Amino acid sequence: MAMPLNTPIQNWRGQKVWIVGASSGIGLALAQRLHDEGAQVLVSARRAEVLNAWCVDRKGTWAYPFDVSDAAGLAQQWALLVVEHGAPDVVVYAAGHYLPMRAEAFSYAEIAKHTDINYLGMARVLEVVIPAFLKLGKGHIALISSVAGYRGLPNALAYGPTKAAMSNLAEILYHDLHSRGIGVSLINPGFVETPLTAQNPYHMPALLKPSQAADEMLKGWAKGLFEIHFPKRFTLWLRWARWLPDSLYFYLLQKIAP
């Protein structure tokens, strides 16, 4: 078996995990799964009422609502979180925005919104987390990107580039932080049934439930993987497509989504 690239995380009991984007979908399922495993779960997203309702009756969970577009709101909630719990052991960036877009409906405003939530929001979170982790010489950063970041996919004109940027950043971050005792993992899900994908008008192959996505992430962290991609029956094809010559790749896209 290959050497793990990160310190494997197999026991979640007592681990403090901060999930940004935990009010629905993959982030919420992950919060639930980690709580079941005995982690202390700190949840963030914009909808305070949803987060607070989830935390009621769940011992060891706390809500820190904010909008990732708002650096001041983030700084305020981060300061509060650190005072109340100290720095988290693991931070998961699960916040995301997706609107299908093709060239006929090209919109700068939508591209800016995707960039702000998916990429700049992540950068705002990293700006507060990285110094704290560097000071401690430990911690783990998990970024939920997408297989849409591998190569250009139809309908992902606004979304795909933000995920490609995120995945690229994760590799550089791993290089910089690994030797400093800090883990970095890149999560590349295929299709997962969440409010984000509910708007897709087409058939989504190998569609997973959010709880299955959470299971896959825990399996990947337990193995100390850098890239955690799932389900393999779908993602392996897309990973393979990265190596196709452009002419063949564009031909196949034309067949799939003219």
Ligand SMILES: NC(=O)c1ccc[n+]([C@@H]2O[C@H](COP(=O)([O-])OP(=O)(O)OC[C@H]3O[C@@H](n4cnc5c(N)ncnc54)[C@H](OP(=O)(O)O)[C@@H]3O)[C@@H](O)[C@H]2O)c1
């Ligand atoms: N579902 C899939 O098939 C799939 C596949 C690959 C990758 N992903 C990625 O997985 C991540 C989770 O997506 P999901 O499918 O679980 O979607 P989702 O159910 O729509 O969850 C998105 C989360 O992001 C939060 N969020 C959105 N805008 C925010 C903002 N401005 N500030 C703070 N939080 C914000 C939402 O909470 P509030 O609305 O309460 O703010 C929600 O908790 C995303 O990064 C997505 O790109 C999903």
